[in-house]
Amino acid sequence: MSWWDELANNRVIQQMLPEATYETVAMVAVSSLLTALVGLPLGVLLHATAPGGLAPQRVVSSVVGVVVNFGRSVPFLILMIAVIPFTRWVVGTSLGWEAAVVPLTLGAIPFYARLVETALREVSPGKVEAARVMGSTRTKIIGGVLVREALPAIVAGLTVTVIALVGYSAMAGVIGGGGLGALAISYGYQRFDPSVMIACVAVITVLVVAVQVIGDLTARRLDHR
Template structure:
C-alpha cells in the first residue's frame, strides 16, 4: 500500500507517464499505418515478380530483394541516426514522436514486406491457377485470391510488426523521440528513478500483450480452414 501511495505521489508518474504513453501510441499507430500502406504492395510486388510468380521479373525482383534485405539488416538505432537529415527534411525536426515516425516506418516496411511475401507464397497454387483459367486479371488474382486467402497470415504478420514497432519506439527514446522509452531513459536511468523505469517497462509489456491478444483473435476469426 505504501509503495502504491508513493507511486501516486510521484508527479513524474502521474503527469509524465500518461503523456509518454499517449506519445508511444501515436508514434506506433502512425508508423504502423504507413508501414502497412507501403509494406503490403511492396511484399506483393516481391512475390509477383519472383520466379514462378504472376509476372516474373528477375532483375526487378533482385533489386527489390537487395533493398529489402539492406533495410532489414540495419539495427534500428543506427538507421534512426543515419536518416536524421531526411527526417528533418520531411518533418522539420529530429525530436519528438512525429520525427520518430520516419525511421520507424523506414525500418518496419522491409520487415513487413517480407512477412507479406511469405504469407502470400503459402496460398494454394491451385486456387491461383483456377482463377487464371477463369480469365481473372493479375490484379484480380492478387487482390481476390492471394490477399484474401492469406488474410489470417497477413494479420499475424501485422501483429508481429506492431510489436516490433513498440520495441523500436522504446529504442527511439534514446535519440529524443519521446514516449515511454524516452521517459525510462531520461528519468529511470539517467536520474536513477527506479519506480519510473519499472512503470514504463510494465506499460510497454501490457501494450505488447494487448496487441498480441487482439491480433491473435482477429487472425483466428479470419481463418476458415
C-alpha cells in the same frame, strides 16, 4: 511506504506518464499504418515478380529484394541516426514522436514486406491456377485469391510488426524521440528512479499484450478455412 504507494505518489509518473504513453501510442499507430500501406504492396511485388510468380521479372525482383534485405539488415539505432537529415527534411525536426515516425516506418516496411511475401507463398498454387483457368486477371488473382487466402497470416505478420514497433519506439527515446522510452531513460535511468522505470515497462507490457490479443482475434475471424 510500500512500493505501490511510491509508484502512485511519484510526481513524474503522475504528470509525465500519460503524455509519454500517448506519444508512444501515436508514433506506433502512425508508423504501423504507413508500414501497412507500403509494406503490403511491396510484399505483393516481391512475390509476384519472383521466379514462379504471377509476373516474373528477375531484374525487378532482384533490385527490390536487395533494397528490402538492406533495410532489414541495418540495426534500428543506427538507422535512426543515419536518417536524421531525411527526418528533418520530412517533418522539420529530429525531435519528438512525429520525427520518430520516420525511422520507425523505414525500419518496419522491409520487415513487414518479407512477412507478407512469406504469407503469400503459403497460398495453395492450385487456387491460383484455378483462378487463371477461369480467366481472372492478375489484379483479381492478387486481390481475390492471394491476399484473401493469406489475409490471416498477413494480419498475424502485421501484429508481429506492430509489437516490434513498440520496442523500436522505446529505442527512439535515446535520440529524443519522446514516448515511454525517453521517459524511462531520462528519469528512470539517468535520475536513478526505479519507480519510473517500472511504470514504463508495465505500460509497454500492457501495450504489447493488447496488440497481440487484438491481432490474434482478428486473424482468427478472418480465417475462413
